[in-house]
Amino acid sequence: MAEAALYRTKAAAETVGKEKSAFYRNVILPSKTYRETSKLPLPQVKNAATVYEKQTSLQKEDTEKYRSSLRRQLSIDMLRNGHHRSFRELCSILAWQKEDRERLGPEHPLHRRPLLDNEIDKMRKLCTFLTKAEEAERHSQYSNMYNSYLELACYFLKTDDRWLSDYFYEKCLTVAQTYDKLDPQLAAEAHLNVGLAGERGGDLMKALHSFEKYRELSENYPKLKLDASLNLTRLYMKLAERRSDDVLQYVLKAYEASTQSGDKKVENETSYKLGQAYLEYGDVDSALKYLHAYYDWCQKEGDDEGFGRASEALATCYQKLANVEKSTEYLTKYLEKVQGKEGDIQYARACSALGFIHNTLSRYDSAIESLSEAYRISRESRHADLDRNRVLFGIAQGLKLRPFFNDHVDRMDTHSLNSKYLMTAEDLHGFVPDHNDTVLLLIDVINDMNFEGNEELIKRIDDVGKRISDLKHAAKASGIPVVYVNDNFSRWQSNFQALLEHCLEEDVPGKGLAKLLTPDKDDYFVLKPKHSGFYCTPLDILLDHFRAKSLILAGFAGNICVLFTANDAYMRGYKIYVPGDCIDSNTVEENEASLKQMEKLCKADIRQSSELIKHISKYRRKQVQKDVQESK
Numbered sequence: 001m002a003e004a005a006l007y008r009t010k011a012a013a014e015t016v017g018k019e020k021s022a023f024y025r026n027v028i029l030p031s032k033t034y035r036e037t038s039k040l041p042l043p044q045v046k047n048a049a050t051v052y053e054k055q056t057s058l059q060k061e062d063t064e065k066y067r068s069s070l071r072r073q074l075s076i077d078m079l080r081n082g083h084h085r086s087f088r089e090l091c092s093i094l095a096w097q098k099e100d101r102e103r104l105g106p107e108h109p110l111h112r113r114p115l116l117d118n119e120i121d122k123m124r125k126l127c128t129f130l131t132k133a134e135e136a137e138r139h140s141q142y143s144n145m146y147n148s149y150l151e152l153a154c155y156f157l158k159t160d161d162r163w164l165s166d167y168f169y170e171k172c173l174t175v176a177q178t179y180d181k182l183d184p185q186l187a188a189e190a191h192l193n194v195g196l197a198g199e200r201g202g203d204l205m206k207a208l209h210s211f212e213k214y215r216e217l218s219e220n221y222p223k224l225k226l227d228a229s230l231n232l233t234r235l236y237m238k239l240a241e242r243r244s245d246d247v248l249q250y251v252l253k254a255y256e257a258s259t260q261s262g263d264k265k266v267e268n269e270t271s272y273k274l275g276q277a278y279l280e281y282g283d284v285d286s287a288l289k290y291l292h293a294y295y296d297w298c299q300k301e302g303d304d305e306g307f308g309r310a311s312e313a314l315a316t317c318y319q320k321l322a323n324v325e326k327s328t329e330y331l332t333k334y335l336e337k338v339q340g341k342e343g344d345i346q347y348a349r350a351c352s353a354l355g356f357i358h359n360t361l362s363r364y365d366s367a368i369e370s371l372s373e374a375y376r377i378s379r380e381s382r383h384a385d386l387d388r389n390r391v392l393f394g395i396a397q398g399l400k401l402r403p404f405f406n407d408h409v410d411r412m413d414t415h416s417l418n419s420k421y422l423m424t425a426e427d428l429h430g431f432v433p434d435h436n437d438t439v440l441l442l443i444d445v446i447n448d449m450n451f452e453g454n455e456e457l458i459k460r461i462d463d464v465g466k467r468i469s470d471l472k473h474a475a476k477a478s479g480i481p482v483v484y485v486n487d488n489f490s491r492w493q494s495n496f497q498a499l500l501e502h503c504l505e506e507d508v509p510g511k512g513l514a515k516l517l518t519p520d521k522d523d524y525f526v527l528k529p530k531h532s533g534f535y536c537t538p539l540d541i542l543l544d545h546f547r548a549k550s551l552i553l554a555g556f557a558g559n560i561c562v563l564f565t566a567n568d569a570y571m572r573g574y575k576i577y578v579p580g581d582c583i584d585s586n587t588v589e590e591n592e593a594s595l596k597q598m599e600k601l602c603k604a605d606i607r608q609s610s611e612l613i614k615h616i617s618k619y620r621r622k623q624v625q626k627d628v629q630e631s632k
Helices: 002-020 022-028 034-039 043-054 060-065 070-079 086-103 120-138 142-158 161-179 185-199 204-217 223-241 244-258 264-280 284-301 302-319 324-337 345-360 362-379 388-412 412-419 455-477 496-505 511-516 539-546 558-571 588-601 608-629
Strands: 438-442 484-489 524-528 550-556 575-577
Touching: 043 608, 070 086, 070 120, 086 120, 086 161, 086 244, 120 142, 142 161, 142 185, 185 204, 185 223, 204 223, 204 284, 223 244, 223 264, 244 264, 264 284, 264 302, 284 302, 302 324, 302 345, 324 345, 362 388, 438 455, 438 558, 455 484, 455 511, 455 550, 455 608, 484 539, 496 511, 524 539, 550 558, 558 575, 558 588
Parallel strands: 438 484, 438 550, 484 524, 550 575
Antiparallel strands: none
């Protein structure tokens, strides 16, 4: 009886639960009774059931987002299985990435890449092979350990995560160096991979050390030895291009490595480069030895382009030895070889080289004939040699006309020459800038000051503007040119005058400053697209014309545009003055920090403007006295 009562109670509870469930009534059991109760037509009920069945189920990754992070789940799995070292390494890698992002800043391209935490496939790959490597080490399976790290290195190289790829290549090398039982070929491979990583990253000396170790370990493996020699040849040539003081040394090493590479083409091309290096160093005899070897190989292989390069180089060598006949002979052979290819660029190069030799022999008619042909072909094909051939052709024509010009000059008196050919600064209608070894740069003083966080700066801006104005007047009184270096504030279709009108005519916070520091007619201005006044602007050219040696910087903001301009000026060798009361930033703290940085890193003189004005005036008086004495 008790059991029957319990059963009835349970059934009643289930019935009540079902009656309360709209989903159960309308979808799960779309019976006639429930349809009548709910008053839903049968097609609508079936449609609701169909829609429910078609809903996609959540994947494991999706559920992990709601339950807990992927990193947490993977970490729990690693710790649960006893892979504590892999867990620590994973945490370190994730921490390194975050630290690098913070160090590089938001403007760096790497900062825009997602964190590993948010990349599911990479996280799974990382955890899988880290734990495999740890398991392999526990069982003394060092080859498997090496291969696990190698798998990660190759994977992250493909995904363009070079920092991780390089890290795991280094791990492979560590494994190879730690465990002696490992196959020596794997150790050689590890050094190769580390060397290639260094080469990709631009650390050529590190790459060189690894490649040399690779060749040493591959001594008993012919294929690896050939590969090591090829890699060393390539790297030595890169070092020769970058290190101008050791060019010959590295090219010589490259040639020695190429002779062991088994690749005759690489060997002979390196021979040509070695010959060129000897020629550049003035050792013509050694240059001839290696250039002749390349010349003979190109002739044998039918390499017309290489034959042309060798012929030109040999002609230059014999020209330096004053053996003009031999020089002309090689170029003539080259010309004959490509004679049937009048429209070919090789023919143009041969004509150009021969014309150059004719020029040196004062055979100007022959030179013009050859060089005009070279110029014509390169112009029609728009080849890279076009400018060179144009210049050589012009030189030949000029040299031919030189006797006529000299004769004409001899018939003219000195007064005629002065009146016809000499030009003064006045003749250029003011386009020649002033000459002064000191220049005042006013940075972003024509500024609407309409930006976020300007509240504190606006309160101080009038006082700073007055001091800048006093500094400008003192500078101009001493003959120091004034250059307005101004941001375009993303107004790419505006000019400086438009920016000035915007600040003067509209109701903006910087209106008073712009009015106080409105440029004079004899001031200069430069528009800059970014923070530094030197970046993508003609400021370098203008300062060269001034013959400037010292720069006085004033303006806004001290911790951004003034600081960036000071850094670039310091790198260009200018003496820098930054009067501390003539720059300002959003906050006093930021301004003081930027002044200290410029003083420490850029060796800037940050004395107050009143002291600097006295210094300028004193210097001006000395200059005037000097001019007076010289005039006497």
